[in-house]
Amino acid sequence: MGEALLRGFLRAKVSSPGRICASVRDWERQEALERIGVGSVFRDATEGGSRDVAHFARILLLCTKPQALPEVLESLAPHVTEEHLVISVAAGVTLKALEEALGPHVRVIRVMPNTPALVQCGASAYALGRNATQRDAELVDLMFSSVGFCIRVEEKQLDAVTGLSGSGPAFVYLMIEALADGGVAAGLPRETALALAAQTVKGAAQMVFSDDATSESGMVHPGVLKDRVASPAGTTIAGLTELESSGVRGAFIRAVTRAAARSKELAAARRRRRLATRVAASAAQPLLRVAAPLGRLAVRALPANLLAAAFAAARSGRMNPWIMAGLLVYCVGVTIYATNTRRQVEVATATAASSLDATSASGSLASASASASLSSVDAEAASKAAAAGQDKKKERSEVCKVCGGTGQVSYENHMQAYDGTVCPCCLGKGRVKRYQGNLISALLSFDP
Known part of the structure; x- marks a missing residue:
């Protein structure tokens, strides 16, 4: 996702490559970013790389996987100031968790984009943190609008956004594949069927955003467009009847709601793991006090030559x-x-x-007393x-x-x-x- 957003930003000329710096965790990702012209690429996102990026940049975009984000936040926290704007695209990581990890003074914004941002046709939604300003919101809107559509929502709605636009491209890919398979079954060559299916979905989506929209949202309702295509006793209504009888509409609804529910489950699981870690750390304190002398004895007891052997x-x-x-x-x-x-x-x-x-505060008095007594x-x-x-x-x-x-x-x-x-x-x-x-x-x- 991070590379897709970066390529989209560069194609939209939001920033020049030389002004962008990145921190990665492996050489392959570093080489990929250097090939597209990123100015500075630092290794060790969980060590010195986070510090270096925070030193050079004032807008920090966190695009790591959710399970790796806590380690990155821990290394980044000492180097983040009030001047930084932190934007996280990690699914399921709440604003509260980000602010607790980075500090109460940090400006944080949580964004849920999707992969079509790579071709400047993405759909992104964002929610503001406690310290984020209206200017920060305008900046995020400018950045992500350059790679597609961007809208502001409440944080509690981001799980639904994850299920719809975050996972939605995969649902549409499945639909395109199924349409192409239907074309092949009807006698079309595979490449022709796939091209027609993909262009049909692209054109239909563009029709929803057509200029003849009369609603306040600026979009045409899909039901209106569907009725324009379906003529009485025609081929389209026959196909729609088959889809409705097969429960396709309900399947899409259930797919979105299930993906949204899964996003909530993952977020809850991360919260439980953080709580368990804190409880374990608190419980380990008495054990450390008991085990430390034993560890000291072990260090002294084992000679270096035995360790070498x-x-x-x-x-x-x-x-x-x-x-x-x-x-x-x-x-x-x-x-x-x-x-x-x-x-x-x-x-x-x-x-x-x-x-x-304390000594410096009473230094003169102590010196006088020592001179008199010794x-x-x-x-x-x-x-x-x-x-x-x-x-x-x-x-x-x-x-x-x-x-x-x-x-x-x-x-x-x-x-x-x-x-x-x-x-x-x-x-x-x-x-x-x-x-x-x-x-x-x-x-x-x-x-x-």
């Missing part, structure tokens, strides 16, 4: 099931320990920041104790093998270089606990 056995295909099970338990312990350590670092950072604020002998003793503590700390730690003690690393990620990034192993300190340094160096030395 396990990886070597796995690569050679001679992995013992018991070793595999033990390695799995060990990896779970490492994950729990790392998660708990990261949270402790975040809490410690926040505590240090608040302590720093003698030169006490100061010398304190200095020696601090030096001894530093030496003891160094005995329990070692130089970080990831950054070489500098506290910073440089790496390349999808043709982009990052220099001076804080080392993820030592968190910029240059030294790590001995067992932690051995573990990470052992992991980095493997290529399983």
Whole structure:
């Protein structure tokens, strides 16, 4: 859908290719967008790509599949500001869910287009979010009107729009195929029958929008057009009688209502999954507090050489099931320990920041008190104790093998270089606990 809309926008000259940037998840999609002339294409829609697109663009069009959208929103949220307009075409993802994921200040609009937008004959409906303005609505109307028909609706009507115009093209394709099959059964060649069937549907749809419409909507009622074609005792009324007796009208009605109901079911299922994830995260907190010490013991208990032997056995295909099970338990312990350590670092950072604020507020008073109470002998003793503590700390730690003690690393990620990034192993300190340094160096030395 995203590529169809993009091609439609370019054909309608809504924007020039050089002013469009995109973020994709695979190389094939990147190559396809580069072939049609998109100015900048970034990889990793769920990582750095979202950040790069948010930096260069102010109108963000989300065209990922609904099941992949939460991950994209999570990576995009820190980089979206009040200046951005976010347009989502993901079916079943509500405005409330988008605003909760991106923040209460973000302007969000939800659009339901269809694939004929590729040939500038699309049918789109949109609903405004809480912070979207009238100017945003006019912009969306301009964009999607350039690739077909566009109308504004209430969000509660978008499920019906999904069943009608979103799934409708497939219903019409089935009808065209059936008409062509009927032509073949009546004696026409396949290509001739298909061309006549497709042009008949196209012309009939155009007649509904003809200039002789007298209603306020600017359209001619299909029943009026049908009566103009069906003459008494003619071929058309005979065919219509057969269609009505076969329940074709009811079948189309049921197809639209069933597709709309399915859209509601999918949206409800996503809401249940989000709720279940939140409940599971809340329930996991006590378990993490209990499992973190066990994970710490697992990290310390397994030597690096045993881990290397396990990886070597796995690569050679001679992995013992018991070793595999033990390695799995060990990896779970490492994950729990790392998660708990990261949270402790975040809490410690926040505590240090608040302590720093409090210290700076009373800094002059503390300095005066310290000067009055400490003698030169006490100061010398304190200095020696601090030096001894530093030496003891160094005995329990070692130089970080990831950054070489500098506290910073440089790496390349999808043709982009990052220099001076804080080392993820030592968190910029240059030294790590001995067992932690051995573990990470052992992991980095493997290529399983």
